[in-house]
Amino acid sequence: MASVTFAERMSGKFYFLDDPLKELPITFEFEAHVRGKSASVTGRIHAEGLADSPVQGTIDAAAFAERRIPYDVFFMGKDGQRYRLRGEKDLSWLAPFETLVVLPFTIGRAGDEWTEIARGTMRTHADARSLRAMVRSLRASPF
Numbered sequence: 001m002a003s004v005t006f007a008e009r010m011s012g013k014f015y016f017l018d019d020p021l022k023e024l025p026i027t028f029e030f031e032a033h034v035r036g037k038s039a040s041v042t043g044r045i046h047a048e049g050l051a052d053s054p055v056q057g058t059i060d061a062a063a064f065a066e067r068r069i070p071y072d073v074f075f076m077g078k079d080g081q082r083y084r085l086r087g088e089k090d091l092s093w094l095a096p097f098e099t100l101v102v103l104p105f106t107i108g109r110a111g112d113e114w115t116e117i118a119r120g121t122m123r124t125h126a127d128a129r130s131l132r133a134m135v136r137s138l139r140a141s142p143f
Contacts, residue, residue: 003035010103014047014120024048026120028085030055030073037062041073045085047107050118051077055085067091071103074110084110087122100124 008030013023030043039059046052057073069089077083087105092098107118 003033005031005033007031008124010122010124012103012120012122014105014107014118016049016118017116023120024050026122028055028073028122032059034059034061041071045073045075047118049078050107051075051083053077057085064091067093071105082110083117084108084114 009027010029011025011027014026015021015023024047026045026047028043028045030041032039032041037060039061041055041057041059043055044053045055053076055073055075057071060070060072063070068091071085071087071089073085075083075085085105085107087103089103090099101124103122103124105120105122106116107120108114108116
C-alpha cells in the first residue's frame with residue numbers, strides 16, 4: 001500500500017479553563033505519515049506553562065470524505081503528566097482554504113477518564129514560503 005508523508009507547522013493561542021482570560025501561545029510542528037485511512041503523527045508541541053515535548057498520535061484521513069480532519073495526539077506535560085490534544089478541522093466547500101488551515105482543539109489529561117483542562121485555536125502557517133515548504137515536504141512511497 002502506498003503512503004504519503006508531509007510536514008505541517010501550526011501556532012495559535014490557548015487558555016486554561018480555570019483562567020479563561022489569560023491566553024497563552026502554542027506551537028505544534030509535526031510530520032504525518034499517511035498510509036491507508038489514517039496518518040501517524042510525530043513531532044513537537046510547545047504550550048506555554050504546560051509542555052515543551054515530543055508528541056505522538058494520529059490524524060484520521062478516512063474522515064476527509066465526511067469533510068473533517070480529526071487530530072488526536074499525546075504528549076507529556078512539564079508536570080510529568082500525560083496529556084491529550086484533540087482537535088478537528090471541519091472542511092467547508094464555501095471556505096476551503098480557511099477551514100483547512102484552522103484547528104480548534106481541546107487539551108485534557110490523558111487517562112481512563114477524559115478531564116478537559118484547556119481550549120484553543122491554531123492556524124497552519126499559510127504564507128507563500130510555508131506553503132512551498134509544506135508542498136516540498138510531501139513524499140510518496142510505494143510501501
